[in-house]
Amino acid sequence: MLRGFKNFLMRGDVIVVAVGLIVALAFSTLIKAFTDSVINPIIARAQGGSSPGLGWQLGKPGNTATYLNLGAFISALIYFIVFMAVVYFLIVVPYKHVQARRGVTVFEDDGPLKTCPACLSKDLPEAAAKCRYCGTVQPAAAV
Incomplete structure (x- = not known):
């Protein structure tokens, strides 16, 4: 212990x-x-x-x-x-x-964001597969 x-x-x-x-x-x-x-x-x-x-x-x-x-x-x-x-x-x-x-990233800036088409929240990460607020499946990010 x-x-x-x-x-x-x-x-x-x-x-x-x-x-x-x-x-x-x-x-x-x-x-x-x-x-x-x-x-x-x-x-x-x-x-x-x-x-x-x-x-x-x-x-x-x-x-x-x-x-x-x-x-x-x-x-x-x-x-x-x-x-x-x-x-x-x-x-x-x-x-x-x-x-x-040392090769470590700290206090990283937020990446690009997208808007959820269902609940219109505007702070979802671009790579999110589901909305954190309403759970709607998100369209795939454009590559």
């Missing part, structure tokens, strides 16, 4: 995922610090005056529980976009390149 667990842990896929998660966590911390220290002050300044941020007070002035903080949402959106760009360009692109050199 322990041997099977050890074999599972030592598979290449598990190691790659673990390293990817650790790197993503490190980038997440870095990007969070960037948005908190650089983006948030810029967004707060956009509101002007002595406002706590970009947004509206829905209740009594000074009550943070009823403050609709649009700036925090914009900051989180920027954080997400920057984080995903960093993960893509620093993890996914090099991984695709290394795997391509």
Whole structure:
């Protein structure tokens, strides 16, 4: 039983995922610090005056529980976009390149699609013999 667990842990896929998660966590911390220290002050300044941020007070002035903080949402959106760009360009692109050199295709783009004549779903692979939604037999793909 322990041997099977050890074999599972030592598979290449598990190691790659673990390293990817650790790197993503490190980038997440870095990007969070960037948005908190650089983006948030810029967004707060956009509101002007002595406002706590970009947004509206829905209740009594000074009550943070009823403050609709649009700036925090914009900051989180920027954080997400920057984080995903960093993960893509620093993890996914090099991984695709290394795997391509090994002869393995990863993160493959979808091939050509066709439309099912029965249910009109437009996302069937060109080589599909049956529709995944209605089960209708599909005409043979043109070669």
